[in-house]
Amino acid sequence: DQQVKQNSPSLSVQEGRISILNCDYTNSMFDYFLWYKKYPAEGPTFLISISSIKDKNEDGRFTVFLNKSAKHLSLHIVPSQPGDSAVYFCAASFFGNEKLTFGTGTRLTIIP
Amino acid sequence: DTGVSQNPRHKITKRGQNVTFRCDPISEHNRLYWYRQTLGQGPEFLTYFQNEAQLEKSRLLSDRFSAERPKGSFSTLEIQRTEQGDSAMYLCASSLDNEKLFFGSGTQLSVL
Secondary structure (H helix, E strand, C coil), rough: CCCCCCCCCEEEEEECCEEEEEEEEEEEEECCCEEEECCCCCCCCCEEECCCCCEEEEEEEEEEEEEEECCCEEECCCCCCCCCCCEEEEEEECCCCCEEEECCCCEEEEEC | CCCCEEEEEEEECCCCCEEEEEEEECCCCCCEEEEEEEECCCCCCEECCCCCCCEEECCCCCCCCCCHHHHHHHEEEECCCCHHCCCCCEEEECCCCCCCEEECEEEEEEEE
């Protein structure tokens, strides 16, 4: 039972353009959502998060949008840079439960 | 502090052998997590410790798996009688209370 889904295994975007990565979830108990970025041979690194009481959170070039009614979140990266090429994981958790449930990841490639 | 450290980085073993992995968390972090990642999947939660207490175990953690965190510092994950299906990347993460998780680079296990 995949509770967090990333339906696009890969995405290619021209340098300087906007990258949009999508994530859907099925468990309405989730109330905290995170994006992690992973380079080859490294562990995931935290990128940005959002609580269910918000619908948008911004940090520099990265913005996460949450649509609770659609159980959907997205990560926008603008402008995209070559160093953004990595695998991006969406993750979710809920209050009182410490574990993160991850999606399957989206490989983002930024084309120079 | 250099972050979460995991050893070894790679382990190749024969089916039926026992293996042990070590994780050294960020020194002031009281929570320590183990995740497993297989090819094409996101990290899956295995277990977590608050200080030395193991507070939650996933059903993925069969009785061949045991994790310890003596004195609330480093942690070990042992797999007994390894099977080919145990081949995966084993990731350790730590956090301070319920703040964001910091992951190590993982131990890649190959069971032949």
